[in-house]
Amino acid sequence: MEIENLTNKDLAERIEILRGKEREILLKFLIHLGEFDRRKLYLEQGYSSLFDFCTRKLGYSESSAYRRVESARCLREHPELKKSFFSGKVSICTIARASKAIKAKKAEVEDIIGKSTREVETLVAEVAPSNKPREFVKEIKVKRETEIFPTLEKTETRYEIKFSVTKEVYDEIQDIKAKLSNKLGSSLSLENVFIELVNKFQSAPKERKVSSINENSRYIPVSVKREILARDSKCCSYVSPSGIRCTETHFLHFDHIKPFGIGGKTSSNNLRLLCSKHNQMLAKRTFGEGKVSYFQR
Numbered sequence: 001m002e003i004e005n006l007t008n009k010d011l012a013e014r015i016e017i018l019r020g021k022e023r024e025i026l027l028k029f030l031i032h033l034g035e036f037d038r039r040k041l042y043l044e045q046g047y048s049s050l051f052d053f054c055t056r057k058l059g060y061s062e063s064s065a066y067r068r069v070e071s072a073r074c075l076r077e078h079p080e081l082k083k084s085f086f087s088g089k090v091s092i093c094t095i096a097r098a099s100k101a102i103k104a105k106k107a108e109v110e111d112i113i114g115k116s117t118r119e120v121e122t123l124v125a126e127v128a129p130s131n132k133p134r135e136f137v138k139e140i141k142v143k144r145e146t147e148i149f150p151t152l153e154k155t156e157t158r159y160e161i162k163f164s165v166t167k168e169v170y171d172e173i174q175d176i177k178a179k180l181s182n183k184l185g186s187s188l189s190l191e192n193v194f195i196e197l198v199n200k201f202q203s204a205p206k207e208r209k210v211s212s213i214n215e216n217s218r219y220i221p222v223s224v225k226r227e228i229l230a231r232d233s234k235c236c237s238y239v240s241p242s243g244i245r246c247t248e249t250h251f252l253h254f255d256h257i258k259p260f261g262i263g264g265k266t267s268s269n270n271l272r273l274l275c276s277k278h279n280q281m282l283a284k285r286t287f288g289e290g291k292v293s294y295f296q297r
Helices: 008-038 050-057 062-077 081-087 092-103 117-127 167-179 181-187 190-202 222-231 276-287 289-295
Strands: 136-145 153-162 252-256 271-275
Touching (some): 008 050, 008 062, 008 081, 050 062, 081 092, 167 181, 167 190, 181 190, 222 271, 252 276
Antiparallel strands (some): 136 153, 252 271
C-alpha cells in the first residue's frame, strides 16, 4: 500500500514500529563500532582514530561522530545500558553526554536512565564541572573588497577561534603586543600578533654543524627532517592495503622503514612520517606486542 493511502491510525502505528527498528539497528551498530574500536581496525584501514574513521569513511558530521564514538565505548564498558537503550530509557545523546563522567566515576550508569538530555547535562555539570571553557573553532565567510576594483567584493574563508588563557599568559601576550607596536603600527591587533608568533615558530632552526651525514646514527639532521616533512606533506604517510592514506598531522614521528635496531639506515629513503598510533601498530608487527608494550611502560 502506498504511504499516501495509509489511514492516520496505520501511519501512526508504523512510525512507532519503525522507531523501534531504528533503535534496534542503532544499538547493533554501536555494539559493532565498540568492538571495531577495541580491535583498532581503523588503523589497518588508514585512519588515525575511530573518530577519524567515522567522519572520513562513514561520512558522519563531527558532532554525530563524537556521539557515536562516546556511546559505543560506554556501551562496551557498561553492557547493562543496552537494555535501557533498546527500551528508550537512554539515548545516544544522554550516553555520549555522560560517558566521560561515568568513566571518571563521577556519575553512575543508573543516574542517567530515564533522564532527558537536559537533565543529564545538568547532572554532569554538577558532578563533573569543566575546569575551563572548551576551545572553539568555526569556519566563517567574510566579504572583502578587491584591491584593483574596490567596489567589487569577494568572499574570503576565515576561522573564528575562541579559547581561554590564564592571567599570566594574557599578561605575556600584552607584553609581546607592546614590543611589536612599533613594528606593526596601525596594524597592531591580536591577529597580527599571533601571525608574528607563528612566523617565529616556523622559522628554520639552526642545524647542528656536521661534516657529513652519518647514516649509522639515530640522529636525523635538520636538512633530512625538512626533506621528509616536505615529501610526506607534513602528515602521516601510512597507506592502507585499499589505498586509504592517514591524514593525521599531530603527534608525528620520524620512523625508520627498516628499523634502526635491525640495521636500518638513517637516510631519507629509509625514513617516513608516521603518527604515533600507526608507528606503534607497525612496530608491533615487527617486534611483537610484548616487546613494544614493555618499552611503552
